[in-house]
Amino acid sequence: MVVGGRSGKLRVIGLNREIVVLSLARSADAFCNSLLIVLLPLYVVSIPKRAIFSQLPEATLVGMLLGLASLAFALLQPVAAAASDKVGRRKPFILAGLGVLTLATLGFIPAGSYSALVGLRTLQGMAIAATIPTTLALIADYSERGSVGVSMGAFSTARMLGFATGPLVGAYLKETISFEAAFIAGAVAASVSLVLVLVFVPEVRVGEEARRLGKQGDGRTGSDPLRESNSGEVGRIMRQLILVGVAIFVMALSMGLMTALETELNRRLNQNAIGYGITFSMLTVGLLLFQIPIGHWSDRIGRKGPILWGMVMMVPLTVLQGFAPSTFWLSVDRFFMGIAVAFIFGPSFALVADYSLPGLLARQMSILTMSFGLGIAAGPLVGGTLAGMLGFEVPFIAGGILSAAAGVMVYLSVHESLPAKKAEIPIP
16 A cells, blocks of 8 residues: 555564654654643643633643643544645645644743633644644555554554653653743654654655555545545445544543543542653553554454454443552553553554545544544543542543443444455454
C-alpha cells in the first residue's frame, strides 16, 4: 500500500521512513497536549474566575477545561477531513494545525483568566482537528500491503509515548522551574513536529490513493465518492466504522474519567503532582510495550478479535480505578488498561484502512478520531460531574458498565474486515 518507492523499509517490522516520521511528529504534538493534563488542574486554582465560572465547583471547571479541546477537536475534524478529501491534499492541513497548536500553547503564558484559557483550549482543539485525520490518511497511504496493523500500531505507540512523557515532564518543570517553562516545552515539541512533517514527508494526493486502492472512484480532486461509489457498499462500510467508533468513544471516556479528579485522587492516595503523573502515564507504558505486537497480530488473525478482547479487559480495569488503595495499585491498573487500549486502538484504525475508499479516507479516519476526541472530552466531564454528585467511585462503575455494553455491541454487529482465512483466532 506504499505510494511510490521513496523510502528504505525498516524490514524487521514492516515500516518505512514516512510512517516513522509521521509517528514521531504525532509523538511530539501529543507531548504538547498531554503535559496540560497535569498543569491545567493546578493552573486553574491560581487564576481569577469571573461571572458564572466563579460559581462552579473546581472539579467542574477543570473537567470543562480539559474536555474543551477534545470537544472542539471531535466536532471540527469531520469538516477538516472533508476539506482535505475535497482538495486532495493532506500536508497543508497538518502543517497549519501544528502551527496553531504551537502558538496556542505559548498563549497560556500571558493568559490571566479562566475565560482566556477557554479560548486557548478551543484553538488547540481546532488545531488537532486539522492534523489527526489527515495524518492517519497519510499513514494508510504509506503502509505496506499486509502491514497496516503494524503501521497503525507504530503510530499509536509514538502518540502514546508523547502522551505519557508529557505529564511527567510538565509536572517536573512546574515543580522545579515554573508553569511558563512547561508551556514553552510543549510549544517546542509542537514546532519540532511541524518541521519533521514539512521536511521528510512528501504529499500524497487523492488521485494516488485511488490508484493504490484499485477501488471505485477516479480520485479526482473535487469529485464526491459518496455519490459516485455504490451507495449500498459505502453505507455498509460507514455503519461498521460508526459501530467501532462507539467502542473507541467508550474506551476514551474510561481512560479520561480520572483526569478531572486529580486533587481528590492526590488527597486519597497521599501523592503529589508527580505521583499523579506517574499513575496517569502508566497506561501509556502498557500501550507502548504491546501496541506494535498487537498490531502485527491483527494483521495475521483479523481485527475484530483483538478489539473484543480489549473491551472485555476494560470492564474491570475501569471500575478498579475508583477503588485503588495506593499509587502503586493504581499504576498497576493503569498499566493493564494500557494493554487493553492497545488491543482496541491499532486494530480499529487498521479496520478503517481495510475498508478505505478513494477520496473518502480522511473522512473515514475522522469517524474514529472524532469518537476518540468526544470520549476524551466526555471523560473529565462525566468523572467530575458524577463524582461531585454521587461519590468518587460512581463514574468508574458507570464506565465499566458502558465498556461491557460496547463490547456486546461489537460482538453482535461488527464484521471482520480481513479475509476469513486470516481471522483464525477465536473471539471472546
